[in-house]
Amino acid sequence: MLPETLKKIVDGTPGAQGVIIMGFDGIAIEQYKTRSAQDVDLETIVTEFSFRFDELRKAAESLDLGGVTDITIKMDRGTLLFRSLNEEFFVVTLLDDAKGFGQGRWRLRAAQKPLLSDL
Numbered sequence: 001m002l003p004e005t006l007k008k009i010v011d012g013t014p015g016a017q018g019v020i021i022m023g024f025d026g027i028a029i030e031q032y033k034t035r036s037a038q039d040v041d042l043e044t045i046v047t048e049f050s051f052r053f054d055e056l057r058k059a060a061e062s063l064d065l066g067g068v069t070d071i072t073i074k075m076d077r078g079t080l081l082f083r084s085l086n087e088e089f090f091v092v093t094l095l096d097d098a099k100g101f102g103q104g105r106w107r108l109r110a111a112q113k114p115l116l117s118d119l
Helices: 002-011 042-062 098-110 112-118
Strands: 016-023 028-033 070-075 078-084 089-095
Touching (some): 002 016, 016 042, 078 098, 089 098
């Protein structure tokens, strides 16, 4: 079911190139990319940012700010939408621009329960 849920996230988000589920240990679980994004190394991109995401999550907890649920990183050549699923896993959508930002965040939030049930 993971591949179908990931495909729904990408298909329903304007500008989405791909989505990946990864553990905070840096190990990719599953990913889905559009045909036009097959040459994008989504796993490497997200692995590099995952360690920063984990640092931000730990910093928020140490400051008693609660858990970090979402992080958005806007770059010149795309936008990454991070969503924490639980203490072990997170999901990231890569957008080619920020026009699908709101829809992408909503899709990640709505897919959290189905994704967790399939892990």
